[in-house]
Amino acid sequence: MQELRAIYRDLSTAHVADACMRVGVPVRCAPSGLHPVLPGAHVVGRALPAQHSGSVDVFLEALEHAVPGDVLVVDDGGRADRACVGDLVALEAARAGLAGIVIWGLHRDTRELCEIGLPVLSLGTSPSGPASVEPQPPDALEVARLGEHAVTRDDLVLADDDGAILVPLARASDVAEAAASIRDTERRQAAAMRAGTSLREQVRFRDYLDARRDRGIGFREHLRDVGGAIEE
Incomplete structure (x- = not known):
């Protein structure tokens, strides 16, 4: 414990x-x-x-x-x-x-x-x-x-x-491992934003808009493809 x-x-x-x-x-x-x-x-x-x-x-x-x-x-x-x-x-x-x-x-x-x-x-x-x-x-x-x-x-x-x-x-250990991964990803994203790289750039938002139009994918599916952690 x-x-x-x-x-x-x-x-x-x-x-x-x-x-x-x-x-x-x-x-x-x-x-x-x-x-x-x-x-x-x-x-x-x-x-x-x-x-x-x-x-x-x-x-x-x-x-x-x-x-x-x-x-x-x-x-x-x-x-x-x-x-x-x-x-x-x-x-x-x-x-x-x-x-x-x-x-x-x-x-x-x-x-x-x-x-x-x-x-x-x-x-x-x-x-x-x-x-x-x-x-x-x-x-x-x-x-x-x-x-x-x-x-x-x-x-x-x-x-x-x-x-x-x-x-x-x-299940607390499994949840903690996943939570730590999400936390670390979000911290990297925030650091990159402060350094000048927008969140849209990091998650390749324009690529998502094209994929949504052409293949009908959702934003969460796109985030998983690019390693984002904003949504689950």
């Missing part, structure tokens, strides 16, 4: 999303409204799921089984009427060595979270905490949801300023 985390530290969620498409892994992104409390966040680690039912005890119980480097994935059903994570949970997670917290729901204590420094991503903020407590589901520590996607201990979580993405641990 430590080696995987090291590999993913230099990959973005965008690289990984494109890589998933390239290697045939379903793209499982968190809802688009998910953002980090502090810009510049980069979180990678094994998922530590927890379903919130109105009490922080589920988070404390999850931390009993945590391994340093895990990412706490909090399922509050995407609720917009209450916050489910605040400064005390974040501080406890930081003390346990977690890499970050990803919340399908809201957070509060924003100033304190910024001071703690543990990366936290959520759908937004609310000063209000839970008004009631419901029974904890039997699988509360086994699976959490991020939007339409189920998250388990078999998933790697990668999160940054663009959101969060889930990768099955069983």
